[in-house]
Amino acid sequence: MISDxxxxxxxxxxxxxxxxxxxxxxxxxxxxxxxxDFFKIERKVSNVGKPPFDLKDMIKxxxxxxxxxxxxxxTLSYNAKYNMLYxxxxxxxxxxxxxx
Numbered sequence: 001m002i003s004d005x006x007x008x009x010x011x012x013x014x015x016x017x018x019x020x021x022x023x024x025x026x027x028x029x030x031x032x033x034x035x036x037d038f039f040k041i042e043r044k045v046s047n048v049g050k051p052p053f054d055l056k057d058m059i060k061x062x063x064x065x066x067x068x069x070x071x072x073x074x075t076l077s078y079n080a081k082y083n084m085l086y087x088x089x090x091x092x093x094x095x096x097x098x099x100x
Contacts (some may be wrong), residue, residue, distance in 0.1 A: 025064060032063055076100055
């Protein structure tokens with residue numbers, strides 16, 4: 001029943017077309033995860049105000065953008081909102097260009 005859904009079929013066709021991009025995205029994710037584990041990077045936050053974005057997801061977003069030759073924060077912010085690959089690597093974060 002779920003596999004008959006038109007949206008899921010269209011999504012799987014897009015995944016097949018972008019297999020190389022997914023491998024690059026996964027590779028970038030592994031590098032950032034490994035660096036955080038190796039250097040034992042943690043973020044200390046206070047309980048005041050709005051909770052910050054996850055640091056690891058933000059670094060993944062910036063690193064993946066840099067691998068794809070995107071250095072503009074405005075373009076990276078746009079991709080985080082509207083590009084499926086950037087949305088997956090950042091776990092749905094949609095930071096503004098000033099946040100990045």
